[in-house]
Amino acid sequence: MPFDALRSSSSSAVSVGASPEAPGSNAPIGIFDSGLGGLSVLRAVRAALPDERLIYAADSLYAPYGERDDDFIADRTLAICEWLLSQGAKALVVACNTATSQSIAQTRESLAVPVIGVEPGIKPAAITSQTRVVGVLATAVTLRSARFQALAERHTGDCRFILQPGYGLVQAMERCDTDSPELVALLRSYVQPMLDANADTLVLGCTHYPFLDEAIRSIAGDRLTLVDTSVAIARQLERQLDSFGLRAVPAQDQDQTQAQAIELPRFYSTNDGQTLRQLAASLLGLDMVVEHVVISSRRLGLESDPV
Numbered sequence: 435m436p437f438d439a440l441r442s443s444s445s446s447a448v449s450v451g452a453s454p455e456a457p458g459s460n461a462p463i464g465i466f467d468s469g470l471g472g473l474s475v476l477r478a479v480r481a482a483l484p485d486e487r488l489i490y491a492a493d494s495l496y497a498p499y500g501e502r503d504d505d506f507i508a509d510r511t512l513a514i515c516e517w518l519l520s521q522g523a524k525a526l527v528v529a530c531n532t533a534t535s536q537s538i539a540q541t542r543e544s545l546a547v548p549v550i551g552v553e554p555g556i557k558p559a560a561i562t563s564q565t566r567v568v569g570v571l572a573t574a575v576t577l578r579s580a581r582f583q584a585l586a587e588r589h590t591g592d593c594r595f596i597l598q599p600g601y602g603l604v605q606a607m608e609r610c611d612t613d614s615p616e617l618v619a620l621l622r623s624y625v626q627p628m629l630d631a632n633a634d635t636l637v638l639g640c641t642h643y644p645f646l647d648e649a650i651r652s653i654a655g656d657r658l659t660l661v662d663t664s665v666a667i668a669r670q671l672e673r674q675l676d677s678f679g680l681r682a683v684p685a686q687d688q689d690q691t692q693a694q695a696i697e698l699p700r701f702y703s704t705n706d707g708q709t710l711r712q713l714a715a716s717l718l719g720l721d722m723v724v725e726h727v728v729i730s731s732r733r734l735g736l737e738s739d740p741v
């Protein structure tokens with residue numbers, strides 16, 4: 435496994451194929467984020483696994499998660515994952531560092547499919563940094579989580595990590611703002627102190643942040659190596675599908691009827707989906723209809739207004 439930042443489902447929590455109604459290899463993979471950031475993971479998954487059908491769910495009505503309490507995040511994560519299973523998903527990617535850091539263990543315990551989570555790329559950053567000073571940009575919830583603290587402790591060694599909560603960044607991206615002067619100024623206030631401290635590496639510890647790469651480059655030029663784990667997550671998903679015999683049949687090996695069934699990703703959002711549609715089109719070149727979905731959860735019931 436290239437990055438310890440990735441965690442697969444433990445075999446004890448998985449009983450794929452054991453029940454007659456378990457989804458088969460042609461079932462879709464469910465990808466979930468609090469909002470639009472998981473598109474960076476979806477992009478990597480599409481590139482690595484072009485034969486897989488994908489369903490993307492954005493909980494944008496309740497984004498950002500990064501300043502919510504732990505119970506709220508766990509409640510929404512489980513509810514969205516269960517909804518994806520109800521859509522026939524054979525495996526799930528929690529494409530959100532914040533949701534992973536707070537609730538991946540609980541989610542895996544509750545669900546009988548492989549669940550792949552994401553964590554900031556602390557290990558690759560600690561391996562590659564020459565100056566031994568590494569900036570970490572992630573949500574406040576991720577940075578204060580026990581899971582992240584343990585990860586950082588494991589890999590600190592002689593490295594110094596500068597932990598910076600990215601207040602306001604997810605909110606900006608959820609408005610489809612990836613390059614406004616205000617956003618660049620906010621980013622600069624986070625990144626400049628890292629440069630001043632001689633950091634040469636920046637961990638993008640939130641799946642929204644890879645879409646800010648140009649804005650970061652406009653501030654840091656080539657001085658920072660950006661660590662984004664989306665490609666490694668896609669590889670980990672591939673390994674999990676292989677180990678459970680869940681890889682989709684490659685398109686060239688399918689008969690015509692099956693091949694026609696291979697489709698573009700399906701997008702769902704708990705808000706009106708306008709920004710998801712806009713970002714998927716501008717960042718991924720996918721101009722897709724986004725369906726609105728109401729997903730109830732234990733704590734929020736069926737209400738659909740943000741709390």
Ligand code: DGL
Pocket residue numbers: 467468469471472497498499500501529530531532533573576604639640641642
């Ligand atoms: N993309 C989510 C993450 O990776 C953003 C969390 C949020 O909604 O604040 O953490």
